[in-house]
Amino acid sequence: MSITYPRGFRAGGVSAGLRRNGSPDLGLIVNDGPVRATAGVLTSNRVFAAPVAWCRPVLEAGTAHAVVVNSACANACTGPEGLADSRAEAELVGGLMGCAPEQVLVASTGVIGQRLDMVKITEGIHTAHAALGTGGVVDEATARAIMTTDTVPKTIETQVAGARFGGIAKGAGMLAPQLATMLVFITTDAVATHEELQAALAPAADVTFSRVDSDACMSTNDTVIVLASGASGVALSPEEMRAGLTEVCSGLARQLVADAEGSHHDVLVTVTGATTEKAAVAVAREVSRSNLVKTAIAGNDPNWGRILSSVGCVPVEVAPFDPDQVDVSLNGIVICRGGRIGEDRDLVDMTPREVRIDIDLHAGDATGHIWTNDLTHEYVEENSAYTS
């Protein structure tokens, strides 16, 4: 169970023949209401794909009835023709669902710079529509239909104050060879307006998906969508709605990190003692983007010099602190104290998959974190393999 765990939703995932191996590659999620409220967060990459361009006004209206999504082709860098393809998908789904094309969200993931095979897409949408249902099997097929190089489907479900939430996700940052994109689809049967959903989703995404920085690459297709059906009859408080969405986003984000391509370690970089949360996140992000830190972790090397050096690359106007006051802990061992050698590095156990880097700037009370991965041979292998 996941996206049809909340009442008022049907879903379907089918193989439209877009992926060569015959795996599911086209999904349809339908909101049967009675409420049909939508919110979303889209990539901030200035080079964004056609489906992202299509979704912007649909999400602003905030009343989508359905989402259609495909893998294998990102429909990115495809010009006006690509946008026409996204519109054609919305028109077809709208026709089948009895709603306007402008009430259908479209998402794609896969190879950049390639047109969609609209013959297969059209057939796939009809098949998916015929297969619409609820329950574990349907949810699994839909979660699989959005996978590219993911090794496992990512799903979640939870309850807050009698309202149900479900979600599926694929990807982690932009990890695969031309197979871009993090896609996340969340459903809830809470009663909510577009504005209430958006107000809860934005901060939820900000402290979860926006703090996953697997390889610092932002995709052309990143899309997070939440649909509310109102079928539970339960209206949540703003705090409850935010709590529910944050729990779903947090759980899916953690699954994305755990399945990041070629990774051997999930790395949680936590910065404390910062002047502001923004400063803390900036320092954590700088560390999480250092290839020297990431390769050291791949080698199970508790190399605090590289961590401290990357901390020092953050400009003082972004994060004020005194480098001579900085402590760095690795998996609980304070190997750097006051900017200098701390406890014996041999005490650090680097074998667990989850690695915790804790940096105390001793400059304030704010904290922030980033999840990242190590940089391994497998990452290079998977991302340097010839396209096609």
Add this chain to the structure above:
Amino acid sequence: MSITYPRGFRAGGVSAGLRRNGSPDLGLIVNDGPVRATAGVLTSNRVFAAPVAWCRPVLEAGTAHAVVVNSACANACTGPEGLADSRAEAELVGGLMGCAPEQVLVASTGVIGQRLDMVKITEGIHTAHAALGTGGVVDEATARAIMTTDTVPKTIETQVAGARFGGIAKGAGMLAPQLATMLVFITTDAVATHEELQAALAPAADVTFSRVDSDACMSTNDTVIVLASGASGVALSPEEMRAGLTEVCSGLARQLVADAEGSHHDVLVTVTGATTEKAAVAVAREVSRSNLVKTAIAGNDPNWGRILSSVGCVPVEVAPFDPDQVDVSLNGIVICRGGRIGEDRDLVDMTPREVRIDIDLHAGDATGHIWTNDLTHEYVEENSAYTS
């Protein structure tokens, strides 16, 4: 010939026993005048090593007589004790040369978070002082004394209007396991003041060393120093001085890129059609820091989607342009035109070591470039190997 090609300089490189393999690891460069003008550029990392802290006021005074440099240990993250060690080196060299400690520059490169072995350093300085001389053998030993994981020494010499210039360098960004640092030492026998040298060095470094971005990691020890002896009696115009230093810096920067650890490709990212040079360099730097672009190049994959996607990550306030106007060429083939598919990617020959990425933003007349490298298995291997 290199640093003693300009008249008025002596140098020495010896093995002080700091490196386990017995290679040269301590160098001394002496300016015999009659002029003794100095200028320098130091790392902007807020976590900077003791020798960098020592050099700051010495470079501000601008009248150094000598430089002492060691490899194997960076003397970084070593606190007040580390600074005392750098001072002790300067005092010893000053005593031998008959100048104040404040007229001696100190540089170190190697492992972070480890104290210098001052017994070996002291002995090495005496040996290097006794070995001071001029000519190819001496220069070669000095160039080798600053190497860490460099596979070849980097040297250059040139002439401008009768004044001679020479230089040696090590490293490329921060590439080796805890072996940080780019170190560059340049000599000239032109007649010049500290102010004239600094005015010429800063822009020269800005368009050369500052445009090498091998792995986006900034070291704690980066140091570029130029010494002028005035022994030629030739006073250069500001333009001539800048031309001479730019030629030396450019040549050494190119050698650093060519020897970057584990690299198979030297990649020149050139951005044209930008509104400003700063915007052009920002776009080039974003592309050069994309691990997805760098791994694609390692795999000889002309993956323009990743290039365009990284271009799109530059904020509009940094570089205004229309993504739908952007052209991308790879080794001369326009594989992306107007943000969409251009010529056949199979036409791109990715086999040469030097790869040229040309990006035309069609937004203005400014250009800028960054040199980088591909991201290979060997990079991961060399940087994930256990320290010790």
